[in-house]
Each structure stands twice: as C-alpha cells, then as structure tokens.
Amino acid sequence: MTRYIRHAAAFCALLLLALLVNATRVQVVDSDSLDHNPANRRQAIARFGQPRGDILVDGRPVTGSKDTGEQLRYERTYKNGPLYAPVTGFASQVYGTSFLEDAEDDILSGTDPMLAPLPLWNDVTRAQNPGGKVETTIRAAVQQAAYAGLGGKRGAVVAIEPATGKILALVSAPSYDPERLSGTSRTVADAWTELNGWPSKPMLNRAIRQTYPPGSTFKVVTAAAALEAGVVTDLDAPTKSPSPYTLPGTSTQLTNEVDGCVNASLRTAFRWSCNTVFAKLGVDTGLGAMVGTARDFGFNDRGLRIPSSVAASNFDTTLDKAQLALSSIGQFDTRATPLQMAMVSAAVANGGSVKSPYLVDRTTTADGDVLDSTGTRTLRQVMSPGTAARLREMMTEVVEKGTGTNAAIPGATVGGKTGTAQHGVDNAGTPYAWFVSWAQGADDPEPAVAVAVVVEDASADRGDISGGGSAAPIARAVMEAALSGGAAR
Amino acid sequence: MTGTRAGSAPPAVPAVRVPRRRGTELALLIVAVLLSVYGYCDVGLAKNGTVPPGAAGYGAGLGVLALLAHLAVRLRAPCADPLLLPIAVLLNGLGLVLIYRLDLETPNDEAAPAQLIWSTVGVGLFTAAVLFLRDHRVLQRYAYLSVVTALILMIVPIFFPAVNGARIWIRIGGFSIQPGEFAKILLAVFFASYLAANRHALAYTGRTLWRLRRLQLPTGRVLGPIVAIWLLSVGVLVLERDLGTSLLFFGLFVILLYVATGRLGWIAVGLLLAALGAFAVGSLEPHVHSRVQDWLHPFASIDAGDGPNQLAQSLFAFAAGGMLGTGLGLGHSILIGFAAKSDFILATAGEELGLAGLCAIFLLYALLVERGYRAGLALRDPFGRLLAVGLASIVALQVFVIAGGVMGLIPLTGMAMPFLAQGGSSVVTNWIIVALLIRVSDSARSQPLGEVAR
8 A cells, every 4th residue: 555655645746746837837937927917907006006206397396196095096196287287298097197197107107227226126125116206397487478378278389498409388278187087086087088078179288299280480491491592592682472473383373461572572571471472482492492491390200209209290292383382381281280380490599400309307216316317409400500590580570570579578589470370171260370489588698498389269359360469479478487587597 | 555665654773762753843833823923913014014913912822722732732642743733833824814914905804803713613623633532543433424424514505505606605693614624524534444444345356357457347346335425425516516625525536546456447437537527517517617718718808808807816916926925915916806815815825925935835735745645654554544645635635726726727616725715614624634634643653663564
C-alpha cells in the first residue's frame, strides 16, 4: 500500500504544481492585460483615489478636488468653471477628460513616471504620486476681459503674446461649468445630455476647435503675400483695380461695401477693406505664393497642438482664378480658427516670425518642483521684418482712421483689421464679425498682445454685425487688460 | 503491497522514545497567533490608520482557542505531528483576518463575528474529538452508520429551498448549515473502512489475463455496494447542483480505491466515468453549463456589454495583486460582489498578499496534506492508512477545486477554501478533519517501531 500512497501523494503534488503555475500565469504573465482590461474598475478607482493636481492661472488654482468618499472618490471642482472651460476642459468620472485635463492627464492624475522620486520607484512600492500641477500661460485679467466682452454672445476670443506665443486668453462663448460633469451621479448624465443637446453647443471650444470663414481679416495674409511676392512695392501706388471686379473666367461681379476702391492704393484698400482690390491682388500674386504664405502662417496644419489639438485652418491648394479671388478675401473655402487669426496678427506684430502658440507654461510636482517648461519655439519666418513693418503701418491706420476705430486705445499703438464673413447657403446666415489686432504700450519695445475676436451672434441685428462694430470693442478691452497687466508686471 | 519503507519514514535507529515535539507545536502556535494578530492590525492600519479596537480581544480569543487545542493534544495525543495544529490555527486566523477585512467594505453585513463563533465551535469539537476519540480504529466499527448518516445529511437539503441555485443548505432560524460538509468526513470513514476490509477482494479478483483482465471490472458482488454508494452520492449532488462537492467525492473515491487496490484499471475507469459525467452534466445541466462557458470565455459578458462577471472580477483581483500584492486592506476584491467572503476569499488573498502570499497559503495546505500522507505512510493498520490518506486528500482536492475555479484553471464550482472561507459548516468540518489527522498521526508516531507496515 505504501507505494500507492506515494503515488497518490505525487498526484496531490501535481495538483499543487498546477495551482502554482496557474497562479503565476494569472498574477504575473497575464496581469498586465488583465490590469488594463477596460472593464477592470481598479484603474478608475486608483485614478480618482487621490485629489487631482490643479491647473493654475496666474499662479492660483482654478480647479479643485472634492472628497466624496465614494468608490471613485475625488471629484473635480472648478473655481470659475465657465470662464476657464475652454482652457481646462472637464475631468469626468464618466465621460473622460478634455483639453488641458486631457492633454496633461498623466501629470494631473499622478501617473506620469516623471513624478516619481526615483525611476521605477513606484513600480516597486506601488505608491501613487500626488497629482502634479499645470501652470498655464493664461492671464486672468485678459481672460476675464475677453469673457465679459463676449457677454455670452456666441463667439470666441484668443489673445497671444506675439514675441513668445504664450496664449494669454482663450475664451469660447457660450460656455458651461465643467464641474457639472464631475462625479458618477444621475445628474452628471443629465448634464451631459443637456449640454450636448443645446443648439448653442456650449462644450464646443470655438477658439481652437471651430473654423470660420475669416472674411476681410484674411486680407492681412493676402497683403503679406503680395508684398513678399513683390506684386506691390509701394503702399501708396494705385493698384489698377476696377470696381466692381469681374471674377476671372466668370461674369460674376464682386462689389464693395464702401466707395473709393477704384484703383485704390494698397494702403487705402486695406484701410477701407476693398474686396475688389484684394481679390485682384490675390489673383495677381498667384496661387503658389498665396498658398505658401497661408501655410507659413499656419493654415492647412493638421498637427498643431497647444497641447490640445487645434482644428486645421484651411486655404485650398487647388483653385481656379475666380475661386482664388474669393479665397483671397477670406471667402469661398477659406476657413480659420480664432487661434489661427490671432497667430496671423501676432506674426505681423512680431516682425514676421510665427511662434508656436502654447497654453502650458510649465508643469510641476505637487511640491512645486519643475518637471517641464514650455519654451518659445519659432515655427516659421512668414515674411521679412520690413513687410511686417509695412503691414503694421497699414493695420495701425485701420484703427486710427479706418474701419477699426473702435479698437483704439489712448496712449498705445494699436493695429487691427476688421472682417465680416458671409456664410451659409447663398450667404443667408448671419455674418460673422471678426476683428484681429495687436497693441503696443507706449513704453513697450514691441507689441505685447495680439488678439482675434469672432462673434457669431445669431440674435443681433444683421446690419449691426461688423468687425468694427461688434468685435473691435471686445478686442480693445482684451488688449487694454493685457497692456495694463504688462505694465503692472 | 510490498510494504517497502523509505528512509524518511520511521527512524532507522529504534529509539527508546519518539520525540514528541509538543514544545515545537506550542512555539509554532504562538507564531501562528501572532501572525494573525499582525494581519488584523495591518488591515486596521491600512484602512483607518489605527490599530482596530478589537485587536487585543481578537488575539486573546485566538490564543485561548489555540492553547485549548494544544492542551488537548498534549494530554491525549502527545506524539501527534506538531505541524498540523499550527497550520490549522494560522489558516483559520488568516481567514478571520480576510473576512474582517472584507467586512470593512460591507458595514451592513458583518461575517467575521459569526465566523469567530463557528471557529470556536470547531476548536471545541476538535478538542472533544482529541479528548474522547482515543483510538481511530473505533471509527471502523461505524462504517455503515457513517454512510447512512452521510446519505441522510446529503438528502435532507433537497427538501429545503435552493440558495443561489444550489440545494445544499438547511436553514433553521438564523443559522444555515451545509450538511454536505460533514458528510465528507463520514464518507471518508466509510470508504476507508470498506476498502480496508475488502481491498484484497477488489485487488485480486479477475486479475488473470494481463492487459484485458487488468481493466476488467471485478465481480459485482465486491464492487456493487461501493459503486451504489458512489452513484447515490453523486446523484444526490447532481440533484443539489453542487458540482464541486460531487467532484470532491468522486476524486476521494478514486484515490482511496487506487491506494487500497493499487490497480491502475480503477484510475482508467474512474477517469472515463469522470469524463463522461462531466461531459453529460456540463452539456445538459444549464447551471453547470453556464459555469463551463464562463470558464472557457471569462470575458464574454464584458464583450456583450454586461460588465465583468464574477470570474472576470476574480481574475482582475489576482492580477492586481501581482508578485507582492497591494497589502492587506488596500485591494479592491470587494468588486467581486456576492460570495467575496466565501467562495472567492482566495481572490482577496491573491490581490492583497500577491503571488508570494498566495504561494505561501498553497504551501501551508500542501504541508497539511503532506503531514496527513506521512501519517498514512507510517501507520500499519490499513484502515488508519486509508483514513489518513482520505482526509488529507479531501483537503488537497478541495483546495484544488476551489482555487483552480476562482483562478480560471478549471470551471468554477462553489466550494469553501478550507479554513479561509466564510462558512460555519466548513470551518467546523475542517477542524474535525484536523482532529482526526492528529489522532492518526499520534497513533503513527507512538506505535512500536521495527515492524513493517503491511
């Protein structure tokens, strides 16, 4: 019997071996794929198990965390949710993250390996790092001026520091409070449905995710292309432009809103926004130069990130002459995000150098040790400093004695360009009012701020919507806030 | 039945007195109690940042129980194997820690106090068994009483309402008892006794032609009663839809039959029967069929959009533990939901103690089984040998069936992890098993040396 008992014992040992091998399979070999199974709640539990790191504006947090004691424990709170929603985005237990909450999620949630005190430290100790902080380039005063300026009208405002590319304001209206999406309760789902159902699309970040026909503000690009290509050498020379202008190859006649555009000089045409002159100028400059300049300003770039991805602005690369004429005055298929037009204005203000716009100044650990800081990065030199100076001259005249007088700031040099963009079938939609500008304080060596404003106010009187009327005052308020803040610094 | 003895069996040099090792047992018991108290404190520190208020009482209670059991052994089984009792105390203590730990997640459904009471009952019965059962051979006389009682215990729950699909419970007042657990011991006693008496007949009948006759079934006269018993018990269990216990009984039956007769034919027939039975039950019985489907496709419910099922949650828990575990109190095995404290208790151990802790637990069970087998090897009377092997095999099979089930190795069958899992009947049964193992090991180690076991 002894032999058989030994056999039975060996069988039991075999069972033990099977258990041990299987335990190794589940706990070591397959553990990674099991840990990352989307149905495994542990990642979410760990993710919300500690307060999320904060997003800072002017060194002060605009976010917070609330301990709910539930399974997904900490919920995101926002101190001034609607104001900063286009910057922060939301961090929801149910609907994920967006914008900075998404782009910097690893830092904020504490999973970024850079937060660990030592490499691989957390893999051994299973410790979780406290969430790091994200310091934005936003300046509260500028952001508030932009938000108040829009006053809930549909539209967007972007302000950039031309020399660096720092985004000083990023506003989209109407906005929403992202805190409504924090948590797991029924009200969160209701809020999500409600916010997505509104026709005004409050969760759409119009500043970077929506493109509009830029209308006459695109004439800055056309003028830059014409000057760089040498099509125009003297700002004051007549341009031999008829009015109305018959689009090449068609019988369609393009007219102006104002008189005095016949044969006007570039300076005059820019000041009064002559469609005929710029349509012809675009055709004279040629498709290649126009596309090249537009691309250098940032059009047709699908890869721009600030660090959230920015919708690509569009300037068609295959156009016939009639289409090119319309595209050159910011119509046809030409579309731009407010950020893109702010970049155009900033490039003019900054001597033709396009800086990569950015929203995150630096990221730090919870204790404030710097992990990463974003430096200024030059994307391209879109035009010579001379051309930029001549454009600044023309833009200044728009504000001093042209269509943009509403943007003038006493004691500061302000350059701008208005735009009124037709859209919709047969241009039946309410036009978009645009204003792009830059401002230089009296004591500043260079322009301190470049702004793009778009107002798409469906409720406003059609005749009242124009870049100079609706958008320029907002731009002025934003520039004033930026300039006074700059002086304070 | 050549009865050779290996070097590791009784010492080669006949000693005047076998070392009793009661001091070793006491020292190990102290370690086991301290480990459990440490785990208990660890849970409190991890969850609330303080040592749980009941830590001293818990430690004292467990210590008193362990001491009581130890004194009984010292008094009436002085030569017993010194490892058996400490392993049982450690596993029981660890089980209480894990249940207490899960209780913190379900404040409205506390299971640890009841488990502590059942453990006390278990240790009480252990003590009684050690004190009053002076010789295990007495049990041999009650073979047929055992089997009748076992059958009654298994049949009774059929008349009670099913709980979670299985008719294995008797509910009286607030208490629920799982009589099938006690039936295990009784069946082991019966199998051991019957096979000890009839093993020669079973082994030698019809063994004339080598290959053909070796696989041939013995005459019905010999085989009839035991197959009838087996069919009955398995039939009852299929009626009760308790696949795990059914598998356990079957495995026990085959192992004891093999040990008693040494005929591989039994294994072949047994495996064939098992395969047929498993196939039939697995494809016909919906409750079991769904378990097999879950085993084959543990994540099917996730793909179907219904979220992870219990097995998937259990696998997630084990995976989250990794090599070293999250630490007691820091895992999320409560996500398993229903039966987290009973059938799936091992997932909590796996998540919070990691592969390292899980291996340690497996090895504790393995050591328990090994000590049982060792007692079986050392004994000389066939009944004692079969009883020791049977009891040890119950533990081994049970651990395999439930641990394999919750870790996706075999289809999941509801069964209690010995000593660890919540369940009064189970913990009491396991204490009786350990008491019987103590008794046989005492007999094995105190018997006069020099005689060859046959």
